[in-house]
Every structure is written in C-alpha cells, then in structure tokens.
Amino acid sequence: xxxxxxxxxxxxxxxxxxxxxxxxxxxxxxxxxxxxxxxxxxxxxxxxxxxxxxxxxxxxxxxxxxxxxxxxxxxxxxxxxxxxxxxxxxxxxxxxxxxxxxxxxxxxxxxxxxxxxxxxxxxxxxxxxxxxxxxxxxxxxxxxxxxxxxxxxxxxxxxxxxxxxxxxxxxxxxxxxxxxxxxxxxxxxxxxxxxxxxxxxxxxxxxxxxxxxxxxxxxxxxxxxxxxxxxxxxxxxxxxxxxxxxxxxxxxxxxxxxxxxxxxxxxxxxxxxxxxxxxxxxxxxxxxxxxxxxxxxxxxxxxxxxxxxxxxxxxxxxxxxxxxxxxxxxxxxxxxxxxxxxxxxxxx
Amino acid sequence: xxxxxxxxxxxxxxxxxxxxxxxxxxxxxxxxxxxxxxxxxxxxxxxxxxxxxxxxxxxxxxxxxxxxxxxxxxxxxxxxxxxxxxxxxxxxxxxxxxxxxxxxxxxxxxxxxxxxxx
Numbered sequence: 001x002x003x004x005x006x007x008x009x010x011x012x013x014x015x016x017x018x019x020x021x022x023x024x025x026x027x028x029x030x031x032x033x034x035x036x037x038x039x040x041x042x043x044x045x046x047x048x049x050x051x052x053x054x055x056x057x058x059x060x061x062x063x064x065x066x067x068x069x070x071x072x073x074x075x076x077x078x079x080x081x082x083x084x085x086x087x088x089x090x091x092x093x094x095x096x097x098x099x100x101x102x103x104x105x106x107x108x109x110x111x112x113x114x115x116x117x118x119x120x121x122x123x124x125x126x127x128x129x130x131x132x133x134x135x136x137x138x139x140x141x142x143x144x145x146x147x148x149x150x151x152x153x154x155x156x157x158x159x160x161x162x163x164x165x166x167x168x169x170x171x172x173x174x175x176x177x178x179x180x181x182x183x184x185x186x187x188x189x190x191x192x193x194x195x196x197x198x199x200x201x202x203x204x205x206x207x208x209x210x211x212x213x214x215x216x217x218x219x220x221x222x223x224x225x226x227x228x229x230x231x232x233x234x235x236x237x238x239x240x241x242x243x244x245x246x247x248x249x250x251x252x253x254x255x256x257x258x259x260x261x262x263x264x265x266x267x268x269x270x271x272x273x274x275x276x277x278x279x280x281x282x283x284x285x286x287x288x289x290x291x292x293x294x295x296x297x298x299x300x301x302x303x304x305x306x307x308x309x310x311x312x313x314x315x316x317x318x319x320x321x322x323x324x325x326x327x328x329x330x331x332x333x334x335x336x337x338x339x340x341x342x343x344x345x346x347x348x
Numbered sequence: 349x350x351x352x353x354x355x356x357x358x359x360x361x362x363x364x365x366x367x368x369x370x371x372x373x374x375x376x377x378x379x380x381x382x383x384x385x386x387x388x389x390x391x392x393x394x395x396x397x398x399x400x401x402x403x404x405x406x407x408x409x410x411x412x413x414x415x416x417x418x419x420x421x422x423x424x425x426x427x428x429x430x431x432x433x434x435x436x437x438x439x440x441x442x443x444x445x446x447x448x449x450x451x452x453x454x455x456x457x458x459x460x461x462x463x464x465x466x
Contacts, residue, residue: 041408043437045375050440098433099408103380103425110357117354126354133358137365137378144369147383147456156457157384160422168412245380 005075007282007307009259012079014115016283018124019076020306021254022083022115024313025108026073028247029086031317032170034105035070038063039097046095053096065089073112080116087113104243107134111252127255132212134252135227139208148205151198158184158197166239171321178239204230220256227253228333232326239323247317250329251309259304262287280307303336372428385423387430387453393445406447407437427453431463438465 009016009023029035042053052058066089072082090109094101114126142148161167162185165175188196207230214223231249235241262285267274269288277286285304302308316325364377374382391398391406400419404411409430413422423430430451438446449465 039408041405041437043408043433043440045436047436047439097408098429098436099410101375101429103378106376110361114354114357117350117357119351126351126358129354129358133361134378137361138380141365141368141374141377141379141382145382153381153383153456157381159457160384160386164413164415164422174412242380 002075003279004282005077006310007280007305008076009306010283012076013120014080014118015120015122015124016259016306017254017257018115018118018127019079020309021127021251022073022079022112023076023306024251024254024309025111025244025248026070026083026086027310027313028244028251028317029108030067030070030074031314032241032244032247034108034244035066036063038066039093039100041099042097043099044096045098045101049096058096062089062093083112084116087111087116102243104245104248107248108244110134111248115255124255127252128215131252131255132216135208135215136212139205139212142201142205142208148201151194151196151201153197154201154204155188155194155197158188158200161185161238166323168243169240169321169323170317170319172319173239176239178237180237181239184237215256224253224256225330225333228330232330235323235326241316241321246326247313251313254309259306260285263300263304264289265301266290277301277305280305282307299332299336303332372426373432374426374429379425381424382426383423383455385427385430385453385455386418386420387423387427387451388418388420389430389434389449389451391447391449393447398447407433409433423453427451427455427463434465 006023009019012019014022038059040059042058044050044053065085069082069086069089072078073086087109090105090112094106094109110130111127114130115124118124118126145153147153158181161178161181165181166173166178168174184196207226211223211227211230214220214226227249231246235246241247264287265277267277267288268290269275269278274288277288283306286301312329361376361378364375368374368377368379389403389407389409391403398406400414400416403409404414409421411421413424415421430453434449434451438449441447446466451463452460453463454460
C-alpha cells in the first residue's frame with residue numbers, strides 16, 4: 001500500500017507529470033526540514049495583519065497544517081486540495097512574517113498553488129508558464145541591474161563566498177570550505193580585474209534567459225538540460241541548494257516531461273531485476289517479457305520511473321547532501337534520449 | 349475558474365516585477381541574488397545597547413551567515429528588506445519600547461553607508 005501511495009502518479013485528478021512534480025517537491029520540503037520550520041518572530045508585511053500574528057496558536061496551526069499537507073502530497077492523498085492548501089499556507093506565512101520571505105520558498109508556493117489549479121486532462125500549461133516566468137524575470141532583473149552587467153555583484157559575492165565558505169545546505173555544513181569558490185576567487189585574481197566576474201554574470205544572464213526562451217519555444221530537451229546545468233553550477237559553486245531552489249528548479253522540469261504510457265522491456269519477469277522493476281513500477285508502465293522485442297535501456301527505465309525521482313529527492317535533500325552529486329543528474333540528462341511511445345494520460 | 353486563478357497569480361508576479369523597477373525592495377519578483385550586502389545592526393532601547401543575540405531575536409533575523417569577528421551578517425537579496433523588517437518591528441512595538449537603530453552596510457563591496465531608525 002505504501003509503495004503504491006509513494007510511487008503511483010496516475011489515478012489522481014491531476015496530470016501524472018504534475019502529481020510527480022508535486023510529490024518530489026513535497027519530499028524535498030519534508031526531508032530538508034522546511035515542512036517543520038515556523039518563524040518564531042512574526043512581523044507582518046501589512047500592519048493590518050498584526051492582530052493575527054499575536055495569536056498564541058498561530059505557530060502550532062502553521063506547523064500542523066504544513067506537515068499534514070506535505071505528508072498528504074507525499075502519500076498521494078487528496079493531492080490537489082493538499083497542494084493548494086500548502087501553497088496558500090506558504091504565501092500566508094510570508095505575509096504574516098517578513099523574515100520568512102525568500103524567493104525559493106515562494107517558488108515552491110507558486111508550484112504547489114499553480115500545480116493544484118491545473119486541468120485534469122490537458123498538458124500542465126500553467127506550471128510551464130510559471131517556470132518560464134521565473135527564469136525570464138530572474139534573467140531580466142539581472143540584465144537591468146548595472147552591478148550585474150558590470151560584474152561588480154559577482155566579484156564582491158565570489159570574494160565573500162571564498163572567505164565564508166558553503167552557504168546553507170541540508171548537510172548542515174554552512175561555512176565549511178567551498179573549494180570551487182576558493183578556486184574561482186584564485187582564478188579571478190590571476191585575470192584582469194572584473195574579467196571573470198563579468199563573464200560569469202553574462203553567462204548567468206544568458207543561461208536564465210535561454211532556458212526561458214527554449215522552454216517557451218518548445219525546445220524542451222535542451223531547455224531542461226540547460227536548467228539542470230544551471231542549477232548544478234550554482235550548487236557546486238556555493239555548496240548549497242539555495243534553500244529549496246535546487247529542488248524546485250529540477251522538480252519543475254517534470255512539468256515539461258512526457259512519460260510514455262507503455263515501455264516494453266525484454267526481460268524475464270521473475271528475474272531479480274524484473275522483480276525490482278515491477279516493485280517500483282506502481283503505474284504499471286513497464287511490460288516485461290522475454291522475446292525478440294527491442295529492449296528499453298536501463299537509463300530509460302530509470303528516467304521513466306516515477307519512483308526514481310522520489311528516491312532521488314530523498315538522496316539529494318537529506319543530511320547526506322553533497323553538491324557534487326548534482327553532476328550525476330546533469331550527466332543522465334545529457335545521455336538520455338526520449339521515448340517515442342505515446343504519452344500517458346488520465347486514469348489507468 | 350481554476351485557469352483564471354492561475355493566470356491571475358502569474359500576472360501578479362509580472363506586476364511585482366514592474367513595481368520593482370521603481371522601488372528598492374524585491375518582493376515576489378524573482379530577483380534572487382539581486383545584490384549582496386554585509387551589514388551590522390546596532391540598537392538601543394531606553395539608552396541600553398542591545399547585544400547581538402538580542403538584536404537577532406528582536407528582528408527574527410537568521411544567523412546562518414553571521415560573522416562574530418566583524419559582527420556582520422550577510423544579506424543576499426536587497427538591503428531594503430532588512431530596513432523594512434527593522435522599521436515594521438519598531439512601528440509595532442509600544443512607543444516606550446521602541447529601539448534606536450543604526451544599520452551600517454556595504455552593498456556589493458562599495459564603501460559603507462548608514463541607515464537609521466527612527
């Protein structure tokens with residue numbers, strides 16, 4: 001029962017890609033500890049909300065609702081309602097506590113809310129628009145900022161990063177030495193002033209705008225590979241997933257995915273590997289049989305298994321987090337070739 | 349209705365992005381790492397200087413990036429958010445418990461500036 005609850009993506013009243021995206025996001029939200037975080041000091045965005053923040057039960061209410069909604073999404077119970085409630089809760093907590101504001105949490109709030117608003121039997125256009133908007137506006141904000149264009153921001157940030165060390169991560173190693181940041185700072189010193197900082201700034205701006213443009217133009221494969229490369233670069237340089245940004249960025253790519261309804265695999269169903277595939281295949285996507293059919297590659301089996309994303313979210317979001325592991329994702333994304341089988345839609 | 353609500357949420361973000369062109373703050377407009385700033389808050393209530401721990405608790409500021417040697421914190425978005433937080437906290441406090449606050453900060457490695465409340 002738990003296996004089907006955790007790994008099944010069809011049968012809900014949302015597209016399977018959206019269910020998987022929300023589940024991966026909820027797993028990361030839970031395992032990183034974001035689901036348990038309640039701001040201790042509530043200074044609201046608007047004075048009008050101050051009476052609510054004085055309530056002694058507010059913190060408990062936020063905590064219970066946050067954990068309950070997250071667990072419901074993880075175990076596939078009332079995914080639409082739970083996701084909407086969690087998204088609205090994150091927005092509301094931000095309005096009630098200025099200190100709670102962060103772009104990565106609001107990105108999650110948008111994905112939870114907009115994911116819950118998706119139609120049942122159409123591609124997830126709202127989530128896709130949300131993802132495109134985030135990359136486009138983030139790129140434009142940097143493009144319109146003179147300190148980003150000149151490299152002054154990147155120069156100052158990289159010097160400080162090399163001095164301070166890794167930013168926050170679930171590994172709780174904030175401040176430990178970030179070798180890529182130290183290497184970057186050393187390299188920048190050897191080159192003409194601001195040369196590397198300006199190049200890095202423009203590369204960041206170009207990447208963000210390119211991801212938005214490619215995804216909007218339907219060039220999904222290259223757009224997703226660039227998005228993974230972008231997030232991997234940020235994680236390796238800073239040693240940090242930037243709160244939920246890394247997980248939200250990668251999970252949102254699933255909204256552009258197209259999972260085939262059926263994948264034929266030439267394999268003895270009762271072999272050890274066959275039984276393992278059947279165990280994780282809660283959607284019954286894989287057809288195992290011996291014969292002369294063209295076998296699907298192991299990479300395709302992993303990439304088309306929702307269970308792989310749930311397991312990956314646990315591996316990347318726990319205290320065992322290491323930034324270098326992100327490179328594995330990038331390698332998988334580059335090596336992968338999509339299946340041409342028809343997409344999976346609706347109930348089984 | 350669901351689609352209309354989704355589109356409305358997307359339009360709010362675009363509106364906030366346009367708004368951000370005219371103000372210092374960067375709320376809900378997708379401007380992570382807009383700037384980086386090192387800052388120190390000094391505050392006193394009724395003439396008594398608050399300790400760094402008291403200041404962090406008073407304003408609910410996370411101390412992941414706190415450097416005890418220089419008594420400085422690190423803001424990775426916009427300094428306006430720190431000023432807004434201090435101002436909103438003090439505005440909500442009873443008038444006889446309000447703090448006098450001075451924030452010394454340096455944005456993107458530039459020379460230090462000061463901001464004060466009230």
